[in-house]
Amino acid sequence: MDKIIRTGVCSYGxxxxxxxxxxxxxxxxxEFTAVVERSKHLAQEKYPNVKVYTSVEDMLQDKSLDLIVINTPNYTHFDYVKAALEAGKNVIVEKPFTVTTAEGEALIALAKSKGLFMSVFQNRRYDSDFKITRQVVQSGQLGDILEAEIHYDRFKEELSYKKHKEVGGPGTGSLYDLGAHIIDQALLLFGMPQQLWADIRIIRKDSIVDDYFELVLFYEHLRVRLKCSYLVREPMPSYQIHGRIGSFIKTKADIQETMLQRGLMPGSLDWGVEGQHEWGLLHTEKDGKIIKQYLPSPKGNYLEYYDEVYNALVKGADNPVPAAESLRIITVIEAAFKSSKEGKVVQL
Known part of the structure; x- marks a missing residue:
């Protein structure tokens, strides 16, 4: 490699x-150079050469670091990204980029003034299920898209062991968490809507953060529904795309997270390969002939994001997820809360 990017990670959860x-x-x-762990040294057990700091502030003083990964609770993103940029570090920040659009705009301006790289880790762009859905939409095989529905559902009544996700406050709840993924996917597929309507609720018995939402995005000739519930025992298809001449139906099936939790490393045999039973159904027509077939998905691979970050930092290639793209997600989230509170359609 032309250059090694020495990287510090702000949390080892x-x-x-x-x-x-x-x-x-x-x-x-x-190079996984440094990590913040306030009490445990779990990272060193697996990566013996990593330097351990007890605070983000201390790690930012490490002059050897080129890149900082901000993967701390959502409400901390603004302060930690700002501190990293002011320390002269390039930044990857976990989704959601920030809690408010004002925060995001301030960080974009700061990064620009410092001439630093800043990217948002929207990893679900690199899932196998979304990759094939995006391919089908862009191929034109469905004709003009008229209706789309994207789900990210779970079945879990009990609260998360991650306490910061359940305490309420800025940036918590399903819309900021899972919504940030499927809003991003909708915007990639169809662009910014003209209007939206939202219903955001709390449905688990002991929850104090939103754990259900439905958004309807209004385009000139298209309606897109984004749905999430933590109490769906039998999930719907994750992607339902209907066009003038055909439909595409796809389950949520990317297996990278499962493989990583089993301790497998990226690049191992059959990394990110879906089982055939998860292939998406394409039902359309071509030249007057009806086509109904199951399509294999490309491999899911989050390593592609880091490939693109490396090429951007070292070779001047495009940023894979510019902060301005992820700022649109926060704009949609803020409008959704306004719509749900006021019970009306909101202009964007």
């Missing part, structure tokens, strides 16, 4: 252990 460090570790262009 699930996000660090599962979604970031394995990819940083196996990528030849990155």
């Amino acid at each position: 699930m996000s660090g252990q599962i979604f970031h460090v394995p990819f940083i570790h196996v990528h030849p262009g990155f």
Whole structure:
């Protein structure tokens, strides 16, 4: 590699252990150099050469670091990204980018003024299920898209062991958490809507944060529904796309998270390959002939994100997820809360 990107990770919880460090570790262009762990030294058990700091502030003083991964609770993103940029570090920040659009705009301006790289880790762009859905939509095989529905459902009455997700306050709840993924996917597929309507609720017995939402995004000739519930025992298809000449139906099936939780490293045999029983159904027509077939998905691979980050930092390639793209998600989230509170359609 032309250059090694020495990387510090701000937390070694699930996000660090599962979604970031394995990819940083196996990528030849990155070095897992430093991590913040306030009491435990779990990272050193698996990665003996990593430096351990007890605070983000201390880690930011490490002059050897080129890149900081901000993977701390949502409400801390603004302060930690700002501190990292002011310390002269390039930044990857977990979704959601920030809690408010004002915070996001301030960080974008700061990064620009410092000439620093800032990208948002929207990893679900690199899931196998979304990859095939995006391919089908872009292929034109469905004709003009008229209706789409994207689900991200779970079945879990009990509260999360991650206390910061259940205490309420800025940036908590299902819309900021899972909604940030499927809003991003809708915007990638169809662009920004003109209007939206939202219903955001609390449905678990002991919850104080939203754990159910339905958003309807209004486009000129298209309606997109985004839905999430924590109490769906039998899930609906995750992607239902209907066009003038055809439909595509797809389950949520990316297996990378399961493989990572089993301790497998990216690049292992059959990494990110869906089982045939999860293939998406394409039902359309071509040249007057009805086509009904199951389509294999491309491999899911979050390592592609780090490939693109490396090429952006070292070779001047495009940022894979510019902060301005993820700022649109926060704009939609803020409008959704306004719509749900006021019970009306909101202009964007």
